[in-house]
Amino acid sequence: MQSVSPPQHDPAPSRWSYRIHRWWLTPFYRRLLRVGVPALTMVGAVVWYVSDEARVTQITDAVSEAREAIEERPEFMVRVMSVEGASNELAEAVRNELALRLPMSSFEMDLDAMRQTVKKFNAVADANLRVRPGGVLAVEITERQPAVLWRHADGLSLLDAEGNMVAGASLRADWPDLPLVAGEGAEREIPEALALIAAAAPLKDRFRGLVRMGERRWDAVLDRGQRLLLPEKQPVAALERLIALDKGRDMLQRDITIVDFRNPRRPTVRLNTNAVHELRNIRDTESGGQPE
């Protein structure tokens, strides 16, 4: 009896399995199958899902709800606003201007825009806004410091050292410490005016103010109607010379109306009428004439 052996297995790959194996070894197809097909499937699924309007709105609603829920958590709410570094009137004005309806979520605040709003105030030099832990909106304001009082056609104003407007003023007497400047164009030359005022410190008791003349030079006005006419260029040096003269000769104590320093090489003095008469009498006496 012959043993029946099973038909021998053919080890050769079929034509198609051979081809598929070769495709699989091709880098392009391999990448296509391993990356391209899954990616395409995912994109297709997303597109199919998005194609229905209702599902999209559902998703956007859910997202906005979640967002609101997070924004309105008490950790993110601002309840108090504190204004620091400002006078009471300014603080009140800032509050009114910002007009925040507290409590409010810190996500809704546009701190940059609020800072710009605050900086628009004349009296505000700089402002910092931040939300402090504990739900406090801190507005830190650096106020402008008034340096001079400016008298102009519409009244009195306070200017800082750079000549920026700080506030209006009603009475000179409210600001006795501040020097006074006046004249057309005076507000544009405040740093020079301040230098002059500092130089005039020895005359402080008699000093009344500075007047800008013809938008080009300064007059220093003292009491008793005395005026010191300063040159356009280097007025501070001229003033210092004048003060030195005053110290040596007590010039300003005398009966003089105007000291003209517009030409520093040739200072000129204008006397009062009485002084002129007196001077003439003295000269006549000296020269032997009859006194009047």
Add this chain to the structure above:
Amino acid sequence: MTELYQTQRTMRRMRKQAMDRGVIAILDVGTSKIGCLVLRFDGSDKFLGSDSVGSLAGQSSFRVIGAATTRSRGVTFGEIDAMQETERAIRTAVQAAQKMANVRVDHVIACFAGARPRSYGLDGRIDLADSIVTENDVARVLAVCDVPDYGREREMLHAQPVNFAIDHRSGLNDPRGQMGNSLAVDMHLLTVDTSAVQNLLYCIKRCDLELAGLASSAYVSGISALVEDEQELGAACVDLGGGATGISVFIKKHMIFADSVRIGGDHITQDISKGLKVPLNVAERIKTFYGGVMATGMDDREMIEIGGDTGDWELDRRTVSRAELIGIMRPRVEEILEEVRLRLDAAGFDHLPAQQIVLTGGGSQIPGLDGLATRILGQQVRLGRPLRVQGLPQAATGPAFSSAVGLCLFAAHPQDEWWDFDVPADRYPARSLKRAVKWFRDNW
């Protein structure tokens, strides 16, 4: 002639392409096995100039990254006779090698043993126009070689210039740039049956592969099994294959003769099968385990169980002595070697300065073969194994793989062949108009 010229040039171009891409497959279509190696050219020689041979003749520029062998089917005498079967076997080997290499191979260089190779010696001579030999002169002298009438059913497989002579100086390897009045060339032409080549081409095409080269396995196993000195001084390589035994004779590093004997290891197996009345696969197993050609006294006592699958106890429990097995194998091996001797004598192998004979191929593993071969072929016989190449698996380093390894070397550093030179312009009418235009432009 022009058609073949074009085919060979196309194959050469394919080989260039494959080298650029870096991956090429080697296919050894044999009678007993089909081997496929996948080579990666990683270009360590890429930056050497095109003129230089490169370190180790290009052996260092590639690496074997995939190797597979499968039992051959549908091949007899080294020729394909059942195309479907052979195609399947090629597919098996190529797929396994690709899988091991993990890379897709598109170009393949193939070799086969059979197809009745026949060698011709050609010569040509021209007078040189200038006194200096240029590449164009080489092409011209190759073109004037008078091609013998080798028959209509034959095709050129190799056409290698083996020797150049300028005036009276012969034995030049590369005549370019030398001075003289006339240039002569000796060329070795190897033709094979067209039908065998076409069958192989068809099978490879059916496997979606492009053929990038074709070689005779006798030639390529000579490249790998002969050492450099043997190739230089003169040697014959005898590739004892399954269905055919290839003979190639080398001198001065050129093949000058190739032939094949259509007897091989399969015939030994058949003899055993007939003599011992066992199936072919059992006969093959007995041959590989116990085979030999030199009997000693010990062999009378060594009994081999030959077994059987018939169910008849008496028949299945037979034993033979090893001496009997040797008695069956030896006449056939002697016949093969006698035939080889005849072919070598016919080729004038006696006149070579050195007459080294190297036995390689799967059949050379028969124990005692070198002793037998010495009696028939002469004293200078040795057994050859293929050269070692990078990355070759241990299993593929035996003498059975010498043609596959030789094909690797052939791929890395092919010999200049006839079709590597441009057709000289005066033999190429299609260019005549272009030449006229060129002449006009040069002279006006």
